[in-house]
Structure formats: C-alpha cells, structure tokens
Amino acid sequence: GDKVKQSPSALSLQEGTNSALRCNFSIAATTVQWFLQNPRGSLINLFYLVPGTKENGRLKSAFDSKESYSTLHIRDAQLEDSGTYFCAAEGRGTGNYKYVFGAGTRLKVIA
Template identity: 90%
Template sequence: GDKVKQSPSALSLQEGTNSALRCNFSIAATTVQWFLQNPRGSLINLFYLVPGTKENGRLKSAFDSKESYSTLHIRDAQLEDSGTYFCAAEGANTGKLTFGDGTVLTVKP
C-alpha cells in the first residue's frame, strides 16, 4: 500500500546469513507491529513497538517515529523463517492497523 511501503518485496537468503527488512510510513504511525504469515496462512505476532527497539532471539526490530520507518533484522536465517513478513502501522491511537504489501522471504539450505 501507499501508506506503508515495505522493501524489498521479495528476498532469498542462504541459511545462516543475515538480512534486514524495512517499512516506510507516509502516515504518522504511533505504533508498529510485525507479523510473519507462514505458508499455511497463519499470522504470527513478532513484535509490537512504540518508538525504540526490541529484540527476540534472532530477530531485532526498531521503530523510528520521527523518520517514519521501521526495520526488522533477521540474524542467522533458518529454513523455518520462510514466509511473508508484514509490517503494520497504527496511526492516531485508533487500534486500526494499515498493513504493508509484505516481503516474501525464502531461506534456502
């Protein structure tokens, strides 16, 4: 979508390597959430962020509200990391999320 732009749209990684996904917002985002949609279609919560950073295992995410972007770093990529990563921004404390188009990640052995 235009309001939440994700990059890259697709990414292929070798197992064990690192990468970063990015979301740029044209709305005044107050919070950001990152999800992984697995090949079965289920949405898995990864991060809920106010401005700042969070880390969970091999994943680390940052949200800069002033510069209107968020990043998701994947360290030591594993095969099970494959899927579509969505970022979603919430503006003006509405509880309504605007999703990006997703990044399709394929991790290869």
C-alpha cells in the same frame, strides 16, 4: 498512495546469513506491529513497537517515528523463517483503532 511501504518485496537468503526488512510510513505512525505469515497462512505476531527497539532471539526490530520507518533484522536465517513478513502501522492518518498493512516481504531461506 501506499501509507505503508515495505521493501524488498521478495528476498532469498542463504541459511545462516543476515538480512534487514524495512517499512516506510507516509503517515504519522505511533505504533507498529510485525507479523510473519507462515506457509499455512497463519499470522504470527513478532513484535509490537512504540518508538524504540525490541529483540527476541534472532530477530530485532526498531521503530523510528520521527523518520517514519521501521526495520526487522533477521540474524542467522533458518529454513523455518521462510514466509511473508508484514508490518502494520497505526497512528494519525490511519484512523482510530486501525492498523494499515504493508504489502509484505516474501522471504525464502535456502539451504
């Protein structure tokens, strides 16, 4: 089965609203990275997390290794936030030096 499950798979947000994306892990994840793949296909590194939380502007991410999940909160969504958000986890069960990606959440922000 999927080692990294992302939800929702797709999301449409009104500009200015808030939302949360989630990753659940069936592995003992030790680190998590969140990426945004923009419409051109480039991967933008958003967060690198050990257990805990980080915040950057309108984005905030949390990683709970005991409960095996991570979240990405988007506040005051803007049109440029549109794209596909991927989480990736590394840890026991993925193999050494290897991130396993989720299937992504396709986010569309509408005016």
